[in-house]
Amino acid sequence: MKKIPLSFLCMLTVSPLLVQCASQDEINQINYQLRTLNNKVSTIENTSIDDLRKRHAATASQIESLQQDFLQLKSELEEAGHLNRRLNEQSKELETAFKTYTKQEQEKRAAEINQLSKEITDKDQQLEQLAEQIRTQQEHLKTIQQARVEEAKRQAAEAARKAEEARQKAAAANQAAQGPTITRIPADKTKRLYSASAAPAATTPAAETASSPPVSTTETSSRSDYKGKSLFDQGKYREAYQVFEKIASSGGNDQAALDAKYMMGECLFGLKEYDQAILEYQSIITNYPSSAKAPGAMLRQAMAFENLNDKDTAKILYKKIIASYSQSPEAGQAQKKLDTL
Numbered sequence: 001m002k003k004i005p006l007s008f009l010c011m012l013t014v015s016p017l018l019v020q021c022a023s024q025d026e027i028n029q030i031n032y033q034l035r036t037l038n039n040k041v042s043t044i045e046n047t048s049i050d051d052l053r054k055r056h057a058a059t060a061s062q063i064e065s066l067q068q069d070f071l072q073l074k075s076e077l078e079e080a081g082h083l084n085r086r087l088n089e090q091s092k093e094l095e096t097a098f099k100t101y102t103k104q105e106q107e108k109r110a111a112e113i114n115q116l117s118k119e120i121t122d123k124d125q126q127l128e129q130l131a132e133q134i135r136t137q138q139e140h141l142k143t144i145q146q147a148r149v150e151e152a153k154r155q156a157a158e159a160a161r162k163a164e165e166a167r168q169k170a171a172a173a174n175q176a177a178q179g180p181t182i183t184r185i186p187a188d189k190t191k192r193l194y195s196a197s198a199a200p201a202a203t204t205p206a207a208e209t210a211s212s213p214p215v216s217t218t219e220t221s222s223r224s225d226y227k228g229k230s231l232f233d234q235g236k237y238r239e240a241y242q243v244f245e246k247i248a249s250s251g252g253n254d255q256a257a258l259d260a261k262y263m264m265g266e267c268l269f270g271l272k273e274y275d276q277a278i279l280e281y282q283s284i285i286t287n288y289p290s291s292a293k294a295p296g297a298m299l300r301q302a303m304a305f306e307n308l309n310d311k312d313t314a315k316i317l318y319k320k321i322i323a324s325y326s327q328s329p330e331a332g333q334a335q336k337k338l339d340t341l
Contacts, residue, residue: 123316130313137279225256228263232270241267258284262293265300274304295325299334311341 228243244267247260265280281297281304288294302317314337321334 123312126313127316134279134282137276138283141279225259228260232263232267235270237267237270241271258288258291258293262297265297269300269304272307274308277301278304295321295328295330298325299330299337302334302337306337306341315341 224243224247228240228247231237231240231243241264244260244263248257248264250257261280261284265277265284268274268277268280278301281301284291284293284297285301298317298321302314302321305311305317306314318334318338318341321328322331322338325331
């Protein structure tokens with residue numbers, strides 16, 4: 001608060017009195033009042049200054065506290081900003097690392113898929129080549145079998161021709177030695193004259209066999225099958241193979257032929273001729289896919305490939321047995337075999 005000059009107050013106070021010619025007492029009274037007024041003004045000034053100082057001190061304290069709070073907030077904001085920048089950098093690093101990892105994994109998966117596709121293609125080609133080899137071998141076997149049948153027929157015809165020639169020579173020799181022969185017959189019969197060449201042939205064991213009741217093909221196959229299995233059990237695989245081959249080519253019932261062909265494969269397997277055994281088993285798989293022998297033939301075929309150190313093809317066949325013949329006992333055996341590869 002601005003202080004009022006004492007002289008100015010005096011003039012304001014004394015001026016009216018001078019004009020009115022105030023007395024000494026009045027002047028003293030005025031001076032007293034002026035002193036009182038000055039004291040009040042001083043008191044007011046001191047009080048106002050103290051209040052102002054206190055307010056200033058309080059304000060300064062508040063300002064200092066606010067400054068400290070501001071500095072603390074500023075520090076926290078700076079720290080938060082620094083932390084935010086670090087988080088942003090880490091986020092960018094993580095994003096970059098994730099993109100790199102994702103790209104690497106995609107490239108890895110693509111390479112694995114390409115490799116797997118290539119392997120599948122190679123296996124398909126190998127299977128096609130194998131199937132072609134099997135078809136070629138089957139054609140060769142068929143040709144060989146036909147040649148054997150033709151040779152057997154030729155030999156049989158040759159033997160029959162030689163036998164006929166021998167019979168004719170013997171008859172001619174008898175006719176030359178004995179001359180014409182007259183045979184007397186009872187009166188109730190018609191008389192006939194036979195020459196030695198036309199005389200009725202004597203009964204021979206062959207004729208007796210021909211006149212005996214015929215043996216059925218089933219019985220013959222059963223006997224041959226028993227003989228073949230007996231030879232197989234003795235380890236005479238080559239002889240057993242020949243017996244089973246005759247049964248398979250005899251034109252008997254399908255089941256006997258199927259069993260014989262399976263045993264032919266078993267004989268070749270026993271002889272360790274695994275490639276030929278594979279062809280025999282394949283003929284069963286191709287011609288009798290729904291028979292009870294098909295899963296067994298495929299299992300033995302896979303084992304033959306395994307013995308030939310072609311484990312990849314063996315795995316494919318084991319998996320095919322599990323997929324195609326899941327209810328058969330061979331499926332369990334195939335799974336065990338697959339687990340060991």
